[in-house]
Amino acid sequence: MDCDICGKKAKVHLTQLVGGEIKKIALCNDCAKEKGVTDPTGFALAEMLLGKSPGKPVVPVPLSSGPARACPTCGFTLDDLRRVRRFGCADCYTTFRDEALQMIRGMHKGNRHCGKVPEGLMELHQRTQRLEELRGRLDQAVIAENYEEAAGLRDEIRQIELAVANRNS
Amino acid sequence: MMRFSTLIRNPADWMIGEGADNAVVLTSRIRLARNLKDQPFPGWAKKEQRRRALEIMRPAVEALPCMKDAFSQELDDLTSVQKQVMVERHLISREHAARGEGSAAVIERRQSVALMLNEEDHLRMQSIRPGMALRAAYDTLAAIDTELEGELELAFDHELGYLTTCPTNLGTGMRASAMLHLPALVLSDQIGQVLQAVNKIGLAVRGLYGEGTESLGNLFQISNQSTLGESEETILRRLERVISQVATHERNARDKLLEDDPAMVSDKIGRAYGVLRHAWIIDSKEALNHLSLLRLGGDLGFLPEGTVKSCDALLMDIQPAHLQLHSGRKLSPEERDSIRAEIVRGRLQSLEPPDIRSIRKNDSPDQEPDML
Ligand SMILES: [Zn+2]
Ligand SMILES: [Zn+2]
Numbered sequence: 001m002d003c004d005i006c007g008k009k010a011k012v013h014l015t016q017l018v019g020g021e022i023k024k025i026a027l028c029n030d031c032a033k034e035k036g037v038t039d040p041t042g043f044a045l046a047e048m049l050l051g052k053s054p055g056k057p058v059v060p061v062p063l064s065s066g067p068a069r070a071c072p073t074c075g076f077t078l079d080d081l082r083r084v085r086r087f088g089c090a091d092c093y094t095t096f097r098d099e100a101l102q103m104i105r106g107m108h109k110g111n112r113h114c115g116k117v118p119e120g121l122m123e124l125h126q127r128t129q130r131l132e133e134l135r136g137r138l139d140q141a142v143i144a145e146n147y148e149e150a151a152g153l154r155d156e157i158r159q160i161e162l163a164v165a166n167r168n169s
Numbered sequence: 170m171m172r173f174s175t176l177i178r179n180p181a182d183w184m185i186g187e188g189a190d191n192a193v194v195l196t197s198r199i200r201l202a203r204n205l206k207d208q209p210f211p212g213w214a215k216k217e218q219r220r221r222a223l224e225i226m227r228p229a230v231e232a233l234p235c236m237k238d239a240f241s242q243e244l245d246d247l248t249s250v251q252k253q254v255m256v257e258r259h260l261i262s263r264e265h266a267a268r269g270e271g272s273a274a275v276i277e278r279r280q281s282v283a284l285m286l287n288e289e290d291h292l293r294m295q296s297i298r299p300g301m302a303l304r305a306a307y308d309t310l311a312a313i314d315t316e317l318e319g320e321l322e323l324a325f326d327h328e329l330g331y332l333t334t335c336p337t338n339l340g341t342g343m344r345a346s347a348m349l350h351l352p353a354l355v356l357s358d359q360i361g362q363v364l365q366a367v368n369k370i371g372l373a374v375r376g377l378y379g380e381g382t383e384s385l386g387n388l389f390q391i392s393n394q395s396t397l398g399e400s401e402e403t404i405l406r407r408l409e410r411v412i413s414q415v416a417t418h419e420r421n422a423r424d425k426l427l428e429d430d431p432a433m434v435s436d437k438i439g440r441a442y443g444v445l446r447h448a449w450i451i452d453s454k455e456a457l458n459h460l461s462l463l464r465l466g467g468d469l470g471f472l473p474e475g476t477v478k479s480c481d482a483l484l485m486d487i488q489p490a491h492l493q494l495h496s497g498r499k500l501s502p503e504e505r506d507s508i509r510a511e512i513v514r515g516r517l518q519s520l521e522p523p524d525i526r527s528i529r530k531n532d533s534p535d536q537e538p539d540m541l
Binding site: 073074080084085086087093103104107108109111113114115117118120124125128129132 | 205206207208210213289311315318319323324325327328331332334336337339341343395396397399400401
């Protein structure tokens with residue numbers, strides 16, 4: 001492997017956590033010295049952190065190679081997303097929903113928000129989350145052929161949907 | 170409106186631990202990422218769109234009660250040295266300083282709340298406190314966030330939470346961090362173990378200064394990595410628990426070093442004192458490492474009260490852009506090293522040599538308790 005700075009043969013290999021991502025750094029002796037990596041007080045922080053720990057490696061998820069798409073709001077394309085691994089606008093999260101869900105797999109402690117909600121959206125937020133939970137349970141009940149429970153869940157879902165529709169009208 | 174020179178003239182309370190115990194945990198910081206619902210994110214927006222977003226956000230931000238008479242500037246109107254000084258003070262990010270047209274910084278007079286407009290996200294808001302005070306820092310920022318939500322329509326998704334440019338910030342959009350000074354854990358070779366344990370819990374650790382993997386000045390930052398799937402409360406509680414455990418380890422390590430190897434500790438602190446008081450050329454690495462030891466000496470009682478504060482102010486003031494601002498011109502690296510040494514000597518001029526005997530005396534059993 002070659003030195004990341006000058007391209008000479010690398011002698012020092014480091015693993016570092018940068019912004020939550022694991023980066024491997026290879027340095028030749030000169031560059032290592034230059035960067036103070038051999039300094040006794042400048043120790044290999046991440047190497048110690050990760051050398052023996054099983055910390056899950058963060059491998060970028062390859063994004064599905066579906067047909068070329070673009071966000072109707074901002075024009076950001078799937079290619080852009082693959083390139084920068086960031087999004088163009090709030091609506092991109094709708095356009096590229098599947099890709100977003102792929103990207104966050106394993107990135108966070110969970111994949112459902114359960115923190116602060118903007119002022120005025122709380123009621124809607126709770127209903128939406130409740131609906132999603134009920135729909136999940138309905139699917140389970142149908143699969144298990146538990147029709148009585150499924151019927152009850154359908155009723156509850158309909159009631160919430162109705163309440164939301166009434167509020168919006 | 171506040172001028173740059175006024176903003177920067179004095180160190181903020183949080184920088185020198187005013188009104189808090191900051192011997193081990195120097196500062197607590199919360200950062201929230203927010204975006205406007207109907208504007209493209211700054212990195213993708215065209216110039217006019219960035220302008221537009223700024224026009225939408227800036228009045229709302231400037232109208233915040235805490236931003237009365239605040240510092241509010243477009244980054245384009247600041248010199249690169251001014252921007253760099255703000256980066257060194259943690260008032261804006263390095264990325265923000267690099268952004269041009271349409272980016273702005275609005276900073277509260279005491280520098281404890283700073284909002285970056287059009288950073289990677291439309292809004293990056295931070296609140297900093299001295300010592301261990303993550304909760305207080307969060308409460309301040311949550312109130313500001315709620316206030317802004319009354320004025321601005323923010324991008325929010327019922328499943329993914331607050332929507333951010335980079336998916337690593339989704340959900341709460343919250344990065345909570347503390348800066349810790351851990352010289353005794355480093356001197357006693359326990360730092361690796363401790364940090365490894367911290368990392369295993371899913372928290373990120375990095376050295377504060379230094380390129381790549383080196384950590385200068387024994388300063389470390391611990392922060393949450395995950396922002397989605399847990400509430401702010403849960404994230405803060407875990408961080409607080411871990412940070413106070415690390416702080417306790419450091420305290421214990423300090424006690425044990427004094428007990429096991431007082432000569433080594435005295436030697437390190439004495440040498441740091443000697444170098445800092447008498448060096449005429451000092452690079453930032455050497456300065457940071459010696460200031461760290463002097464700071465330790467201050468906390469252990471080898472050096473008079475106020476030493477820790479002086480060290481903290483110096484940590485800020487000896488950084489490259491601060492030196493340039495101080496001397497009012499561009500400096501070569503050689504010039505920087507001699508001006509740095511001059512500033513350090515000046516500040517520590519009246520500092521008495523470390524009083525090693527006072528430590529020994531405190532340890533002796535027949536010592537009268539000096540309380541009551
Ligand atoms: Zn090299
Ligand atoms: Zn978009």
